Amino acid sequence: MQAAVYHGQHDIRVQQWPAPPPPAAREIQLEVLRASICGTDVEEFISGPHLIPLTAPHPASGHVGPLVLGHEMVGRVVDVGTEVTEFAAGDVVVPGSGVSCGTCRWCRAGRTNLCATYYTVGLHVDGGLAERVNVPARISRSVGNCPPDVAIMAQPLAVALHAVRGASAERGASIVVIGLGGIGSLAVAAYAARGIDTIGVDVSPTRLEVAARSGATMLINASRQDAAAAIRNATAGDGADIIIETSGTPQGLATAMNAVSRGGHIRLVGLHRDPSPLDLTRLVLDEIHVSTSKVHICDQDLPEALAILADHPDIATRAVDSTICLADVVPAGLTRLAEGAAAGKVVVKP
Missing domain, CATH: 3.40.50.720 (NAD(P)-binding Rossmann-like Domain)
Structure with a gap:
């Protein structure tokens, strides 16, 4: 499949990349419908690696080396793990960005963004600037009536909501x-x-x-x-x-x-x-x-973000500068954002 792969500072390549394997027991596999570029992606591009485990394994995800960027995405479920009951093929979902264990004392207190083994899709393991991606089912939510071009703002809006709530x-x-x-x-x-x-x-x-x-x-x-x-x-x-x-x-x-x-x-x-x-x-x-304020709490912020977008879809349309294809992610996405030339979010259609 085609993917935007981080190899180092100023070195992001749109290239052939192995498709994800069948999803693990509690994972779902998504056909990515929309992804968007975050300021964190831009920072990794222009001055990183800061968060990406390029030379040493990440302590939670275990990933080391080049990886597929992208932690803001909307996707259609194409396969589900053996223990997944809440989603089926054809469902359209938004994943949260952070993966938490669900059992440590921070997770038990509802502060999953502070999980002892927290890691981020698209920064510590392959993400959504690709044709397909595997994500945990527990961090994913149905988009309901939100079309993909609106739902793509759910994850970044969830981050903003977490900041505002605090x-x-x-x-x-x-x-x-x-x-x-x-x-x-x-x-x-x-x-x-x-x-x-x-x-x-x-x-x-x-x-x-x-x-x-x-x-x-x-x-x-x-x-x-x-x-x-x-x-x-x-x-x-x-x-x-x-x-x-x-x-x-x-x-x-x-x-x-x-x-x-x-x-x-x-x-x-x-x-x-x-x-x-x-x-x-x-x-x-x-x-x-x-x-x-660190990212978001999936159970709290992501459903609220989707509810707000359902009532105010114009939030998404106002927030987006442009929609580009995956092949143009560096010149029309990361570079324009780094130069301050984009008036809003850049959305990618993989």
């Missing part, structure tokens, strides 16, 4: 989303679906445009103005009650620290690989709450 807001709270890529713009959409206004901050006009389509009520171009000052001006000098930081940049974190209100909440979603010192004195003196 920073619960009442109507009237001032909320800022810093970094308006795929997850940031969907966080804006998740708040908008709840009837809650947001301020969107980014340095890219194209991403600001996506946030406007997603429902942001105020936009700040941080490349042209002091974003923290603009946020304070918009909040009568108090600062924002809640800041969702998805950019993963030192500049984004600095803006969050300078723009959050006393007693406010900073929710870190983006991965900060550069040193990012926090003003711990201010955090203590102003009782600023800092929390983090």
Whole structure:
């Protein structure tokens, strides 16, 4: 089969790749109908490997070496394992991205995203930027009435919902989303679906445009103005009650620290690989709450994402920049996203 295979930094090849074997007892095999490219895929492409186990086996999945990218996908079931009863051939499903054991103390507490043996499809084992893929049945959900072009946003929306849920807001709270890529713009959409206004901050006009389509009520171009000052001006000098930081940049974190209100909440979603010192004195003196958000909890966030998309399919259409074929995944997908030229998500038809 054809697949987009990660071999290293700036080395992703669309090539012939072995088709997956028959699914294991609790797996399903999907014919991939849609996949999409995540910011994590772009980061692995331009500066990785960070998460992909290219030279040493992953401690949970056991995979080592080149692998098929893609952890956001919609697929039609073509085969099921011997112990799978919830799906049958022909069903259309969305898998979650993370695989958890279901038995460790974190899984028993419902925090499957913190599983002791957690691994991610498309980063630690072959993923969905291919014609077919095997995934665990337990992390998959039926798309219901959502067509594939809408359901493809379910997994990234689930990530945004997990971030938003951990920073619960009442109507009237001032909320800022810093970094308006795929997850940031969907966080804006998740708040908008709840009837809650947001301020969107980014340095890219194209991403600001996506946030406007997603429902942001105020936009700040941080490349042209002091974003923290603009946020304070918009909040009568108090600062924002809640800041969702998805950019993963030192500049984004600095803006969050300078723009959050006393007693406010900073929710870190983006991965900060550069040193990012926090003003711990201010955090203590102003009782600023800092929390983090990792991917999603499949049982909680994925069904809600599908329900929201069923009611608001325009969230998906607004979030998508373009739909491309698998052969064009590098020039029309990863490269455009890395250059900031895509105004939204890039969807792939394998």
